[in-house]
Amino acid sequence: AQSVSQHNHHVILSEAASLELGCNYSYGGTVNLFWYVQYPGQHLQLLLKYFSGDPLVKGIKGFEAEFIKSKFSFNLRKPSVQWSDTAEYFCAVNAAAGGADGLTFGKGTHLIIQP
Amino acid sequence: EPEVTQTPSHQVTQMGQEVILRCVPISNHLYFYWYRQILGQKVEFLVSFYNNEISEKSEIFDDQFSVERPDGSNFTLKIRSTKLEDSAMYFCASSEAAGGYYNEQFFGPGTRLTVL
Numbered sequence: 001a002q003s004v005s006q007h008n009h010h011v012i013l014s015e016a017a018s019l020e021l022g023c024n025y026s027y028g029g030t031v032n033l034f035w036y037v038q039y040p041g042q043h044l045q046l047l048l049k050y051f052s053g054d055p056l057v058k059g060i061k062g063f064e065a066e067f068i069k070s071k072f073s074f075n076l077r078k079p080s081v082q083w084s085d086t087a088e089y090f091c092a093v094n095a096a097a098g099g100a101d102g103l104t105f106g107k108g109t110h111l112i113i114q115p
Numbered sequence: 116e117p118e119v120t121q122t123p124s125h126q127v128t129q130m131g132q133e134v135i136l137r138c139v140p141i142s143n144h145l146y147f148y149w150y151r152q153i154l155g156q157k158v159e160f161l162v163s164f165y166n167n168e169i170s171e172k173s174e175i176f177d178d179q180f181s182v183e184r185p186d187g188s189n190f191t192l193k194i195r196s197t198k199l200e201d202s203a204m205y206f207c208a209s210s211e212a213a214g215g216y217y218n219e220q221f222f223g224p225g226t227r228l229t230v231l
Contacts, residue, residue: 032218044158044206044222051218090158100146100170100213102160103220 002027002093006106013081014114021076021109023065023091030096033074034103035065038088047089050074051096061085086113117141119223121207127229128197136192136226138207147190148208148220149182151175158206164190165213197230204228 007022025031035047048059055067065076074091088110092103120139128134140147149161163170164182181193190209194201204227208220 034219036222043224046219046221049219092158094218100148100163100165100210102148102150102163102171102173103158104160105158107157 002031002095002104004091004093004104004106006089006091006109008109009107010110010112012112012114015083016080019076019078019081019085019111021089021091021111023074023076023106024072025074025091025093025104026072027093027095031093032096033065033067034092034094035059035063035074035076036090036092036105038090038108040087044090047076081111081113083113083115085111087111119207119209119221121205121223121226123226124224125227125229127231130199130230131196134194134197134228136194136205136207136228138190138192138223139188140190140207140209141211141221142188144209144211144221146170146210146213146220147182147184148210149192150206150208150222151203152206152225153200153203161192170213194228197228199230202228202230 003026005024033050036044037047048057050057050067058064088108090108091106094101122137147164152158162172162176179195183191204225206225207223210220
């Protein structure tokens, strides 16, 4: 079974600061990796995903993540955050072997951007 | 842009009652999922559904739960006899494929279930 750890449960940053949210997973096989975001009052939306190829993945709104297989990590980064990035961020993983495999989520990181 | 919809947005029920949560997945998607999030906890996978049958299910998805695709558009989650601990936000999701690039799961807005 997979598991996902997100190291930071609450992060507070000022606008224009750089962001890095940690995510580590455990699973014995090949995985697909995802970052989802949930803005206040809205539903989960995909920020970016990794399924194969280039380990540096670019997503929407200037976010990127790097898959480091040796470290079982998929950290989310953004060079300069905006107030509108205030949201809950979830790292998730599922098995790449196919089948309708459910996502295993981390506990989430609540990000607050101060103007 | 197509989206997953869920009804109702909030359901309040008495312990022991049956509830049915409804979802309309994105029309060309073939794989459907239910998740739940108990307040303050992580989002947890319940079940996936493909080709009119359960594909995978978690330990949470016991005999009290069932899923159905009663017609060409709806996907339902039934809880037969609700317990207090079933109180949670329930999310439906759908995906075009199960693997590869198109396995992105699109989530609905959720149904908040409160069991009294």
